[in-house]
Amino acid sequence: MSPPATSILEIRGLTVDYVTSVGPVRAVDALDLSVPAGSITSLVGESGCGKSTLGRALMGVLPDRGRITAGEVLFEGQDLQRLSPRARRDIRWRRMSFIPQTAMNALDPVQRLSAQMQEVLIERGGLKRAEAAARAAELFRLVGLEPARLAAYPHQFSGGMRQRASIALALALSPTLVIADEPVTALDVIVQRQVLDVLREMQARLGLSMILITHDMAVVAYASDRVAVMYAGQVVEAGPVAEVLERPLHPYTMGLTHAFPDVHASDMALVPIEGSPPSLLHPPPGCRFAPRCPFADARCMAEPPPMRPFGPDHLVACWHAEDAADLRTRAAEPATWLAATWLPIA
């Protein structure tokens, strides 16, 4: 299937290894993903699925133990792997920026916010001091903060205000792509919603492309246009949010949609996915979800399913995608998942 007409990011066969004392751990394994321009794409999955590693690899800020060992990342047509460290650094902030989970990681606790904004605007962006001050005020207004609060230190802000400030910082040099790693996870629900609204508004108003890394399907549903579901270092399903949520093709996605409560549903039965994700040190030979999948057969255990198109714009890596409609019905039954009681308990 051809990627969407204009994609800002093309990831092909990307592999990231971590060096550990017990051998290399493949956190991201031959991952393909296309991120269309001008929309919000979510990467959703559980801890250890590789979503944050992928985000860091895209930003070029992997920890020392992490290495990209294969694959390429085309950003606006340019292969990031082939750039010099200097060229790579120039892209950061100016064309691609990052919003971390805890704003405290983006903000310097001993500097006033005005100084932090100026550092980016003047040193990275080449603005003059007066221009930088005006731009900083504009950015604060944009994310719903009083420009007068630029004089504050990060600790004088609430969690929500700090996250707004780190969004302002990420937008400082008008990047085309913003990568946000769990930007609302540490926040209370009301603040969470307000910060997601800021992100959505910025995306729409500035025509940004955004990658939203999250573990929460509800955040995906609220804020994104497209979603890629990750499991054990691979994308197992990708497509428009409405498609993936309403007609999931992969049993893991089906499981996730029944795994946590809906505030408006009376009498719902939560269905846990038994077992836990595989060790990335010794992943299973076939489909990585097969050991937890109630629909897995011998082929699933032996052969990894390739990612293939299914319907317009919807991709899945499952040998049984043809039967997805039937599997969705069965996946809604708790008994289907409980049947796999030979599994070790999660």
Next chain:
Amino acid sequence: MTALLQATGLEKSFVSRGRTVHAVADVSLALRPGEALGIVGESGCGKTTTARLLLRLEEPSVGRISFDGADITHLRGRALLPYRARAQLVFQNPFDALNPRFTIRRSLTEPLRNFGVPEAEHAARIDAVLHRVRLTPPAAWLERRPHELSGGQLQRVVLARALIPGPTLIVADEPVSMLDVSVRAGILNLLRDARDSLGLAALYISHDLALIRYVCERTIVMYLGRIVEEGPTAELIASPAHPYTRALVAAVPVARVDQDRGPLPIRGSLADAPTQGPGCPFRERCPHAFARCTTDTPALRPIAPGRTAACHLDGVPG
């Protein structure tokens, strides 16, 4: 029916930078035997302090707590031991709730010893509780240590440790917030099953109204240390009466494509909240506030059978 746990006029204040801060103010609640009650609110609303007061991990500044008819408000030391056996806490973070050097057997034996359960009963109690939390066969788990277990498995041990003294009440503060999505449902189902089959009363503390709905038939909403609304969970969510509850319900994320993405019916942020003096604590953020809200603190009053709200507005604001 008489209450298992009853709190009247609880207050807890701390002195911070020379000012007195009320973490909890005028909280009264009752929990019937076998009932599951949720306390929901955002960080700083006093829900965790309330739980700690009710468990008598802290002593209230003002107010009274009774359990099974006995006043436990000011009990200390060994006098609290019988209460500790009957009211157990399920810790939030399974990764640091267990002693890393203890085997599972030892972690489960400690509470039995502490509460004076005869040694002859230990093996049978441990076997039964591990079956209950579905860590089977028990023999396969007993000699393991925490680092050999996943987060979900650890939380099962934490739950087993809370259940093993045979409590009549369990208190769970954000019991699944540290766990991965795919294993949360398993723990929530275990908590529900344990409560149903053992007839336990349960008090759940969470910021997540969806979780509360799944496990609690009745819910209390707290804002800035006070109860602002209480009622049957389903009704409270379907027709929230207090303006803060309305905002809270509207903000709960749902994994659905069709949903309201309009602005929340709330202004400002917690930083705008008045901390002292008379008036409604929510007035600065309330879209419906009027003159009286700045002068009189609204008391909880009945608004429907089984429902109360602390708001001057008549009926559900429109």
